[in-house]
Amino acid sequence: MTDVPPAIEQVQQLLSDSALTTFRLNGQFLALAENLARPAGLTATRWQVLGAVIDAPLTVSDIARAMGITRQSVQRTADLLAADGLVEYRDNPGHRRAKLVRLTDDGLAAIRRINPGHRIAATTLAERVGVERLAEAVATLHALSTALDDPIDL
Amino acid sequence: MTDVPPAIEQVQQLLSDSALTTFRLNGQFLALAENLARPAGLTATRWQVLGAVIDAPLTVSDIARAMGITRQSVQRTADLLAADGLVEYRDNPGHRRAKLVRLTDDGLAAIRRINPGHRIAATTLAERVGVERLAEAVATLHALSTALDDPIDL
DNA sequence: TCCCCATTGACAGTATGCTGTCATACTGAC
DNA sequence: GTCAGTATGACAGCATACTGTCAATGGGGA
Numbered sequence: 631m632t633d634v635p636p637a638i639e640q641v642q643q644l645l646s647d648s649a650l651t652t653f654r655l656n657g658q659f660l661a662l663a664e665n666l667a668r669p670a671g672l673t674a675t676r677w678q679v680l681g682a683v684i685d686a687p688l689t690v691s692d693i694a695r696a697m698g699i700t701r702q703s704v705q706r707t708a709d710l711l712a713a714d715g716l717v718e719y720r721d722n723p724g725h726r727r728a729k730l731v732r733l734t735d736d737g738l739a740a741i742r743r744i745n746p747g748h749r750i751a752a753t754t755l756a757e758r759v760g761v762e763r764l765a766e767a768v769a770t771l772h773a774l775s776t777a778l779d780d781p782i783d784l
Numbered sequence: 785m786t787d788v789p790p791a792i793e794q795v796q797q798l799l800s801d802s803a804l805t806t807f808r809l810n811g812q813f814l815a816l817a818e819n820l821a822r823p824a825g826l827t828a829t830r831w832q833v834l835g836a837v838i839d840a841p842l843t844v845s846d847i848a849r850a851m852g853i854t855r856q857s858v859q860r861t862a863d864l865l866a867a868d869g870l871v872e873y874r875d876n877p878g879h880r881r882a883k884l885v886r887l888t889d890d891g892l893a894a895i896r897r898i899n900p901g902h903r904i905a906a907t908t909l910a911e912r913v914g915v916e917r918l919a920e921a922v923a924t925l926h927a928l929s930t931a932l933d934d935p936i937d938l
Numbered sequence: 939t940c941c942c943c944a945t946t947g948a949c950a951g952t953a954t955g956c957t958g959t960c961a962t963a964c965t966g967a968c
Numbered sequence: 969g970t971c972a973g974t975a976t977g978a979c980a981g982c983a984t985a986c987t988g989t990c991a992a993t994g995g996g997g998a
Contacts, residue, residue: 638903644918645906649813650832651925654852656810657985658932659803664986665938675954678804691976698808703955705977727963728976747938749792752799758931764798767928770921771805777912778812784819784901811955818956829984845946857985859947881993882946939998946993953986964975 648774662751670743677744679707680716680737687720687730716740802928816905824897831898833861834870834891841874841884870894 663674672680682693690708694701708731711717716737719729733741756764817828826834836847844862848855862885865871870891873883887895910918 641910641915642902642906644922645909647922649817651922651929652806652809652813655806655925655929657852658929659806663803698811748796750938751936752796754936755799755931756795759927761795767924768798768801768805770924771809773913774921775805775809775812777909782905782908784904854986
C-alpha cells in the first residue's frame with residue numbers, strides 16, 4: 631500500500647497548499663521588507679527597484695523583466711523615485727525612448743541605510759531555520775518558479 | 785576552507801533571494817489562480833475566500849486570520865460575494881456584530897466549476913517538479929512562514 | 939456590577955499591481 | 969527604402985491589500 635500513485639485530490643491539495651503558503655509568505659516578506667525600508671524613507675517596492683539598478687543602469691522594461699512584474703508598475707515607481715531624486719533618467723544610446731534608470735548618490739545612500747537592519751533580519755532568520763535549510767528553500771522556490779514559467783494548458 | 789561560517793553578506797543575499805523569489809512565485813501563483821477562477825466568474829481572491837468557508841461558516845475575522853491578511857480586505861471581498869449571492873451573512877449566536885459568512889448553493893456551484901481546471905493545473909505542475917519535491921517545497925515554505933511569524937527585533 | 943481592554947465592523951485614504959489602449963521608436967524581412 | 973511586427977513609454981481604469989480611526993460589542997478583573 632505504499633507505492634500507489636497519489637490520488638488526484640492529494641495533488642490538487644498540494645497545489646492549493648503551495649499557493650496559499652506562498653501567498654502568506656509573500657505577505658510576511660513584504661511586511662518585513664516594509665519594516666526594513668521605512669527607517670530609510672523607502673517602501674518595499676522602491677527598495678526593490680533601487681536594488682535592481684545598483685550595479686548598472688537599466689531601462690524600465692529591463693527592471694520589470696528582472697523583477698517579474700509589469701513594466702507599467704515599475705514605470706510608476708521609477709517616476710516617483712526620480713521625483714525624489716533617488717534615481718535619474720539618462721539618455722540611452724541604444725534607444726531614444728527607453729531611457730536608462732540610474733542610481734543617484736542619494737539613492738545609494740538610502741539603500742545603505744537599510745543595510746544594518748537587513749543584516750540583523752537575515753541573521754535572525756538564518757538562526758531560526760538554519761543557513762543550510764534557508765539555502766535549500768531558495769533552491770526549491772526557484773525550481774517551483776521555473777516550473778510555473780511555462781504556461782499551463784487548461 | 786570548507787567549514788568557515790558563511791559570511792554575513794551571503795546570509796543577507798540569501799534573505800534577499802528568498803524574498804524576491806517568493807514575490808515572483810506569488811505573482812505566478814496569483815496569475816494561475818486568476819486563470820483558473822475566471823471561467824467560473826470568480827477572481828483569485830474571491831475563490832480563496834469562498835474556499836475558506838466550504839467546511840463551516842466563519843466570521844470575517846476568522847477568515848482573515850486563516851488567510852493571513854487583514855480583516856478589512858476580507859470584509860470587502862465578503863461584501864462583494866454577498867452582493868453576488870455566493871455567500872450570505874448569518875446571525876452568530878456567539879457575537880451580535882460578528883456575523884457568520886456562509887457559502888450558498890450558488891457559491892458552492894462556483895467553486896465546483898473551478899475543479900476541472902484546478903485538477904489539470906495540479907497534475908501538470910506535479911509532473912514538472914515531481915510530487916515528492918512539491919510536497920517538500922510545501923513543507924519548506926511552511927517552515928519559512930513559521931520562522932517569520934515571530935517578530936524580528938531590529 | 940462596572941469598567942477597561944481586546945475584538946469586530948465600517949469608513950476613508952493610500953500603495954501597488956494588473957489590464958487595455960495608444961503613439962513612438964526600433965528591427966528585420968522583403 | 970519600405971513596411972509589418974515588436975518593444976517601449978504614457979495614460980486611464982480597476983482590483984486588492986494596507987494603515988488609521990471610530991463606534992459597537994463582548995469578556996474578564998477590580
